Amino acid sequence: MIKRIEEYSNLEEFGEDIVQFHVFLQNDAGNEVRIPWMINFSHFRRFLQNYNPDAADYISKVSSGIRSYGFMDSKILQILHSEEFPVHFFIEKYMNEYSEEKIQKHIEWSENLKFTAAAKESLNEIQELIPDMAFSNSRRAVFADAVDEAMQKEVKKFYPDFFDNADVDSYKKYDDFFMNQISQLVTKLNDYFYKESHK
Numbered sequence: 001m002i003k004r005i006e007e008y009s010n011l012e013e014f015g016e017d018i019v020q021f022h023v024f025l026q027n028d029a030g031n032e033v034r035i036p037w038m039i040n041f042s043h044f045r046r047f048l049q050n051y052n053p054d055a056a057d058y059i060s061k062v063s064s065g066i067r068s069y070g071f072m073d074s075k076i077l078q079i080l081h082s083e084e085f086p087v088h089f090f091i092e093k094y095m096n097e098y099s100e101e102k103i104q105k106h107i108e109w110s111e112n113l114k115f116t117a118a119a120k121e122s123l124n125e126i127q128e129l130i131p132d133m134a135f136s137n138s139r140r141a142v143f144a145d146a147v148d149e150a151m152q153k154e155v156k157k158f159y160p161d162f163f164d165n166a167d168v169d170s171y172k173k174y175d176d177f178f179m180n181q182i183s184q185l186v187t188k189l190n191d192y193f194y195k196e197s198h199k
Helices: 041-051 053-064 073-082 087-095 100-112 117-158 160-165 168-197
Strands: 002-009 019-025 037-040
Touching: 002 073, 002 087, 019 041, 019 073, 019 087, 019 100, 037 041, 037 087, 041 053, 041 073, 041 087, 053 073, 073 087, 117 160, 117 168, 160 168
Parallel strands: none
Antiparallel strands: 002 019, 019 037
């Protein structure tokens, strides 16, 4: 049985807005299991494509309405919750796809898991890298937004006829092309600066 569901974003920790649903299960004694069952938002969306295509299409529509570089899971979920889209209802349906046996194995694994000294040391080493990783990922996304804004301003200044006459399809084609080029440029610049600063 599901005790509660939480949404966890990697934005602060890793600098990427990737959301996981943490599904906390209940054992036979009625206690909450220590380690939750984790579901990536991307996996959840793939599940919906088969389980409820209309719901999946709605999420895709919300996603396409957000102009942003990189992952934007929490932004999408914020809109879905504000519009009372039953996210957690569908998470429960997702969990129903798993057998009782598999869920019970997770509960037993969670309750018997013990961290060795070596595992703790490895975790500490990873945690030391996290601040630099988060800063790098976050900086890349902020940089992409800044380049996008500056370039958009110049493009509209030099090519006003296009924007005055473009229909919806033409503008979407332009915008997809523009964002793809900005993304490639920012990635190449980010890689260049990283290599130059680590010589």
